Amino acid sequence: MITLRDITVWDTGETIDLTIPEGVMPDGEYDAAGMTLAPGFADPHVHFRDPGQTYKESMVSGCAAAASGGYTDVLIMPNTVPAMDGETLDDPDAPGAREVLDAGCTDVIDYLQHYEAVHKVDLPVRYDLCVCASKGRAGHEATELDHWRRHMPGQDDAAKDRYQLAHPVTAISDDGSAVTPGILDDVFAMTHESGLYLIEHCEHHDTGAVNDGPVSRKLGVPGIPEDTELRIVERDIAKARETGVHVHFQHVSTAISFDAIRRAKAEGLPITCETAPHYLALCDEALLKYGTLAKMNPPLRSEADRRATIEAIADGTVDMLATDHAPHTLEEKERGFLEAPNGIIGLECAYGVCHTVLVDGGFIPDKRLIELMSVAPMRLMGHEPTDISALLGGRKPETGTVANRVLDLGAIDPTAAAGVGLAVLNTNEAWTVDPERFHSKARNTPFGGWSVTGRPLATIIGPKLVFSRIGR
Numbered sequence: 231m232i233t234l235r236d237i238t239v240w241d242t243g244e245t246i247d248l249t250i251p252e253g254v255m256p257d258g259e260y261d262a263a264g265m266t267l268a269p270g271f272a273d274p275h276v277h278f279r280d281p282g283q284t285y286k287e288s289m290v291s292g293c294a295a296a297a298s299g300g301y302t303d304v305l306i307m308p309n310t311v312p313a314m315d316g317e318t319l320d321d322p323d324a325p326g327a328r329e330v331l332d333a334g335c336t337d338v339i340d341y342l343q344h345y346e347a348v349h350k351v352d353l354p355v356r357y358d359l360c361v362c363a364s365k366g367r368a369g370h371e372a373t374e375l376d377h378w379r380r381h382m383p384g385q386d387d388a389a390k391d392r393y394q395l396a397h398p399v400t401a402i403s404d405d406g407s408a409v410t411p412g413i414l415d416d417v418f419a420m421t422h423e424s425g426l427y428l429i430e431h432c433e434h435h436d437t438g439a440v441n442d443g444p445v446s447r448k449l450g451v452p453g454i455p456e457d458t459e460l461r462i463v464e465r466d467i468a469k470a471r472e473t474g475v476h477v478h479f480q481h482v483s484t485a486i487s488f489d490a491i492r493r494a495k496a497e498g499l500p501i502t503c504e505t506a507p508h509y510l511a512l513c514d515e516a517l518l519k520y521g522t523l524a525k526m527n528p529p530l531r532s533e534a535d536r537r538a539t540i541e542a543i544a545d546g547t548v549d550m551l552a553t554d555h556a557p558h559t560l561e562e563k564e565r566g567f568l569e570a571p572n573g574i575i576g577l578e579c580a581y582g583v584c585h586t587v588l589v590d591g592g593f594i595p596d597k598r599l600i601e602l603m604s605v606a607p608m609r610l611m612g613h614e615p616t617d618i619s620a621l622l623g624g625r626k627p628e629t630g631t632v633a634n635r636v637l638d639l640g641a642i643d644p645t646a647a648a649g650v651g652l653a654v655l656n657t658n659e660a661w662t663v664d665p666e667r668f669h670s671k672a673r674n675t676p677f678g679g680w681s682v683t684g685r686p687l688a689t690i691i692g693p694k695l696v697f698s699r700i701g702r
Contacts, residue, residue: 282311
């Protein structure tokens, strides 16, 4: 039995004792004064490279990285190999297919739903799946709803095993690529019929490697204009207006796109958006210092765009923060700006980077950062964040304080306990980002060596402590 004494509840400021029946640290009592208990973080945008590229990351290492970063829930993007499109695999020699078929699975959705059973592991993070918008994620033909409808929540649940119930398909995307014009109508019609939401990689360009501007010219590298993002944003806003489909824009990075999203929201359209820690912490000048470790898609934009990103977070235009955790080997990232793959990892330092820039910078309070990293993404994914006050028995009418000062996760209703996802945070801890200590297989981050404040100390799933650095 593990007890954390005098921990502060994130939204009320009350101090409670938290008792956890089992976990990864020794039984006993620990002084948690000054620590914050919050709903676990949720990331609607991660790449765990499994199946097909497990030399970069796997479900095991990716989930370990997420738990280390305070995340309890993630949404797996569909750019796996083979792509997560719901199509039955019939060619064992196709890239990545052998891994799935040898596991006794029919397709990638089946494989990832049953990953724990196939590999005989217990993953420390809950995850949902995002299905491709196009077959093979190739952009030529929309996926067939009838091939993956059964994996959605509420579809013949009585016939599903516990793994299928735990890891449903909850979103649609061709992440890494915008939905192509030739299938746009089909994808929006499919999304509307399914009742899910479309996650859009809001950018399309055929040339360029970094943001178009003085830095690209100094590097002698072809540039990517900022309107490559705006064109997709405006196109999909128009389709959302026409169809009523909820469109969620990934990793928005430019002032002009934020302006378009503001207008769409003011119009009452079903539009949400995210940005990522790197767009609020870095601009394209970082390329001169970090090289291809700072190469991503969309690219790091101008300093003016970075400031506009922070403004969009502060004024509520940005609904949530997502890492776009994208593992690559350092060998791959050292190929130069034209050949190196896009992306950085982010799960294990996201809170510290965002807290340092946004909270220490005076733009938002701690509570708002937790809403951006936990409450909003959980709800986008179709889940409710853990209500700590409700677990404590609600509030006394006469005082407004919680009914119980002790939250014993081993004593609450098992159904309620199963849905618990919590993070223990030290909002003031100063620490240095050291990629060599990451749980991810990858090390591709420009944040190595950064001094940041705010650190996740423990992650709790159900009645179990699945990660802790308390007392280390």
